[in-house]
Amino acid sequence: MPYRIPNSPENQLIEKNNTKKITPIAIHNLSYIKHPKNQQPTIQSMKKFYTLFLFFLISINLQAQESYNLAIPVDRYQIDPTNGIIICNIDISQFPDLSSFESVVLELENTYKFISNPGKISHQTTYTVENEARTYVLYFSNIPLIAINAESIVDEPKKTATFVYADADGVKKSITGIELRGGSSQRFPKKTYDLEFWEDEAGEDNKDMQFDNLREDDDWILDALYNEPLRMRAFSSHKLWLDMHTPYYLDEEEDAKSGADVMYVDLFLNNKYNGLYMLSEQVDSKQLELKSFKDEEIRGELYKAELKKDATLFSNANAYDNTKERWDGFELKHPDEDEKIDWSKLYDFVDFTANSSKTDFDAGIADRLHIENAIDYYIFLNVVSAYDNRGKNYYIGKYNQENPYFFAPWDLDGTFGVKWDGTYQDVTEGILTNTLFSRLFGDGTTKEMKHQVYDRYVELRKGVLSNEQLLGRLSANYNTLRYNKVYERENLIWKNYPYNTAAKEYTDTWTAERLAYLDSYFEEYNLGINTPGKEQQQAIIYPVPASSTLYIKTKVLQPQPFTIYNLQGQTIESGAIQTAETSINVSLLSNGIYVLHLGNDNMKFIVQH
Numbered sequence: 001m002p003y004r005i006p007n008s009p010e011n012q013l014i015e016k017n018n019t020k021k022i023t024p025i026a027i028h029n030l031s032y033i034k035h036p037k038n039q040q041p042t043i044q045s046m047k048k049f050y051t052l053f054l055f056f057l058i059s060i061n062l063q064a065q066e067s068y069n070l071a072i073p074v075d076r077y078q079i080d081p082t083n084g085i086i087i088c089n090i091d092i093s094q095f096p097d098l099s100s101f102e103s104v105v106l107e108l109e110n111t112y113k114f115i116s117n118p119g120k121i122s123h124q125t126t127y128t129v130e131n132e133a134r135t136y137v138l139y140f141s142n143i144p145l146i147a148i149n150a151e152s153i154v155d156e157p158k159k160t161a162t163f164v165y166a167d168a169d170g171v172k173k174s175i176t177g178i179e180l181r182g183g184s185s186q187r188f189p190k191k192t193y194d195l196e197f198w199e200d201e202a203g204e205d206n207k208d209m210q211f212d213n214l215r216e217d218d219d220w221i222l223d224a225l226y227n228e229p230l231r232m233r234a235f236s237s238h239k240l241w242l243d244m245h246t247p248y249y250l251d252e253e254e255d256a257k258s259g260a261d262v263m264y265v266d267l268f269l270n271n272k273y274n275g276l277y278m279l280s281e282q283v284d285s286k287q288l289e290l291k292s293f294k295d296e297e298i299r300g301e302l303y304k305a306e307l308k309k310d311a312t313l314f315s316n317a318n319a320y321d322n323t324k325e326r327w328d329g330f331e332l333k334h335p336d337e338d339e340k341i342d343w344s345k346l347y348d349f350v351d352f353t354a355n356s357s358k359t360d361f362d363a364g365i366a367d368r369l370h371i372e373n374a375i376d377y378y379i380f381l382n383v384v385s386a387y388d389n390r391g392k393n394y395y396i397g398k399y400n401q402e403n404p405y406f407f408a409p410w411d412l413d414g415t416f417g418v419k420w421d422g423t424y425q426d427v428t429e430g431i432l433t434n435t436l437f438s439r440l441f442g443d444g445t446t447k448e449m450k451h452q453v454y455d456r457y458v459e460l461r462k463g464v465l466s467n468e469q470l471l472g473r474l475s476a477n478y479n480t481l482r483y484n485k486v487y488e489r490e491n492l493i494w495k496n497y498p499y500n501t502a503a504k505e506y507t508d509t510w511t512a513e514r515l516a517y518l519d520s521y522f523e524e525y526n527l528g529i530n531t532p533g534k535e536q537q538q539a540i541i542y543p544v545p546a547s548s549t550l551y552i553k554t555k556v557l558q559p560q561p562f563t564i565y566n567l568q569g570q571t572i573e574s575g576a577i578q579t580a581e582t583s584i585n586v587s588l589l590s591n592g593i594y595v596l597h598l599g600n601d602n603m604k605f606i607v608q609h
Contacts, residue, residue: 068098070121071107075164075171078147078266079108079136080273083493086112086129086138087266087273089145089166092121112136123484137492141484142168143276144211146222147268148178153193155180160201165265167212177203181221184420190226190275190494195219214261215281221260222267223278226494227413227422229503231276231486232477237384237412238262238280240473243464245376248406249399253289259408260287264480266489273493276486283395283410285334291400293335301398302334303346304410308391310354314436317351320344329392346396349405353436361439362446366404369440371449373406375456378441381432382518383465384415385425390432416474417510422498424506428513431521454525457518458544462608467515467547471508478504519543520553539598545606548587554580556599563597564589 077088086108097120098104106112112129127138150161158177165172174197180186181194197218199205210216225231238260247256260281267274281287283304290300309329310316320327320343327343349368356364365371381389386409393411398404414420417428433442441453463469481487487499519542526540539554554560557580564573564584572589577598586594589607596603 066101067103067105068101069105069107070095074109075147075173076145076166077108078145078268078271078273080268080271081133082272084134084136085273085489085492086136087145087268087489088138088140089142089168089266090140091168092123092140095121106138112138126485126488139485139489141266143480143484143486144263144265144279145268146265146277146279147271148176149270150178153178153180153191155186158194158196158203160198160203163195163197165209165211169212172209172211174207174209175199175201175203185224185227188224188226190224192224193222195222211279212263214263214279215257215287217281217286219282219284221278221280221282222265223262223280224274225276225278225413227420228418229422229498229500230478230507231481231490232474233384233415233418233507234412235262235264235278236474236477237386237409237415240384240464240470241380241409241412244380244460245373247288247399248370248373249289249403253399256289257281257287259283260410273489275490275493276481283408285397288395288397288399288408290334290397293339296340298335298340298342298345299400300334301345301405303330303396304333305329305392305394305396306331308388311346311350313391313434314350314353315434316354317347320347330396333395334397345398353439358439358444365440368404369436370404370406371440371452372456374437374440375453377407377409378433378437378453379457379460379465380409381437383470383514384412385417385427385432385514386412386415387425387432388414388420390434390437416507417514426510428510429517450525454522457522457525458606461515461519461544462606465515466545466608467512467543470515471511474504474507474511516543516551520551539601539603541596541603541605545608546586547607547609548585550584550586550596550605552577552582552584552596552598554598556580560599565595565597567593567595 072088072090076090077086079086086106099117099119101117104114104118106114106129110131112131115128115130115135118125118127121140123140123142127140129136129138144165144167147164148161150159152159153161156179158179161176161178163174163176177196177198179194181192185192196203197207197209197220199207206218208216208218209220223234225234228234239262241259242257242261245258247253247258250256260283262278262280265277265279267277285292285300285302288300288302290302292299305312307329310318311328311330318328322341322343325332325337325341327346330346332341332343352361352364352368377394380386386393389409389412393409395408395410396405397408398406414425417425419425439445441449457465490497490499520540523540523542523544538556539552541550541552543551554577560577562575562577562584563571566572572594573584575584586607587609591608593604593606596605
């Protein structure tokens with residue numbers, strides 16, 4: 001605690017937050033001793049002076065240890081008097097260790113006393129405070145805090161509300177329009193909302209807002225995540241897609257994103273804690289940086305697949321009506337329906353996909369669809385097992401008319417082994433596809449296409465789809481929520497909330513098994529596309545790359561000798577394969593490329609720890 005000499009320019013004897021205020025007392029009032037004129041103080045008088053001054057400092061310190069006041073600025077905390085919850089978003093590093101104080105008081109709109117000494121304030125601790133009215137549980141969180149107050153919220157139209165946001169960078173306020181969002185999710189007790197920021201209560205002029213590193217815009221989504229036991233699958237999936245894929249036209253539009261970016265927030269709605277939400281950008285022409293409608297000409301296009309129909313599955317091209325903004329499961333998003341509606345371009349693409357001959361399809365699909373984007377979307381779809389996103393819950397668009405179509409995912413709640421309703425899927429095998437992906441990547445596709453898919457999968461497995469990075473991503477997001485006591489808070493307000501630690505164990509196990517299956521599946525794409533005569537290869541190996549265990553599937557039923565060589569031809573290991581499915585421990589091998597010689601086959605594999 002900083003002490004100052006009284007009457008100095010910094011005349012303060014106590015910390016700003018200390019509730020015990022001590023009136024400055026001049027030193028001469030404590031220890032001044034009269035001396036004859038021009039006579040220096042005696043040693044005895046100096047000793048007395050310093051003894052009294054030391055006693056003065058000690059008395060101040062003793063008084064200062066009695067109580068400490070934690071004063072939180074307005075808008076950096078929210079209070080739920082119904083459920084007895086207080087959440088503060090503030091830099092906790094400014095607070096000292098409070099262990100030595102007899103009492104600690106939290107100063108908000110009223111005074112709240114800590115039931116027990118909090119010690120060093122932490123995000124990982126739940127505190128109990130009380131005032132004259134009742135007892136509250138208190139959390140200090142580094143998750144941004146949002147408070148919305150609205151008289152009513154309906155499906156449509158948006159209703160006027162006030163909005164306050166607090167994070168590490170400061171506080172933002174605005175008028176907003178709010179409405180319910182979603183279809184089946186509106187049945188959940190915890191609702192998802194659509195926000196539009198306004199300059200005034202009438203909503204005549206929109207207003208752009210920016211949060212953290214997300215884009216600056218007037219239109220946002222507050223996703224309730226109610227059907228996710230871990231509250232992290234949609235969040236992890238959105239972030240994964242952005243890390244996997246960037247728009248192919250990035251040279252022309254450097255700000256373009258391949259999908260919606262997201263962040264976590266805590267929401268208080270009408271002075272009641274509503275739980276953890278995912279604040280999400282919109283997938284729209286602005287996010288994707290598509291060419292605008294100009295001179296009565298459609299340049300960029302964007303459609304949302306909202307229902308699973310023939311067209312969204314690419315199985316058939318049914319008749320369309322250019323007076324309607326919806327066609328066979330698709331909704332027109334760009335250009336706006338007020339500008340122009342023309343389904344003919346998307347119809348032609350669906351018709352070509354569904355009905356063209358194999359020769360025409362193989363020769364012409366790359367002119368109509370961006371293959372690299374389709375490969376990434378296909379791999380992403382299957383890695384996270386986004387079952388719904390193969391026939392709906394995706395966007396398809398064009399940057400400009402001379403460019404091919406591309407995909408962007410949305411609504412990723414049913415991923416990582418969990419269905420859209422929050423129940424476990426518990427299936428790690430099988431491939432998610434539709435008519436387009438079956439024709440493009442299925443059994444009848446060209447070796448060149450399979451080679452392209454395989455190479456991209458191997459590349460991703462060395463990076464964002466490696467076990468280490470993908471499982472690490474899930475654990476990091478999980479630990480962020482656990483560290484900030486989110487699961488505990490959700491249990492306080494949603495009594496049927498199904499969270500338990502087994503949910504994380506299930507997710508990790510499911511993800512590892514899913515990757516192992518896909519390693520085996522995509523390894524078969526490698527058969528016959530690299531080496532002449534590989535069509536007759538009798539075995540496949542996976543995962544790609546391997547970190548600790550290399551799995552082998554062979555068509556030969558009798559025991560076979562094997563040898564592992566490095567690229568210099570040196571023998572690293574040898575043995576025998578006894579069964580049709582077996583494994584080899586490669587955990588002791590250095591990172592690099594090796595060759596497994598089995599029967600007449602030589603198969604390259606990668607070790608990466």
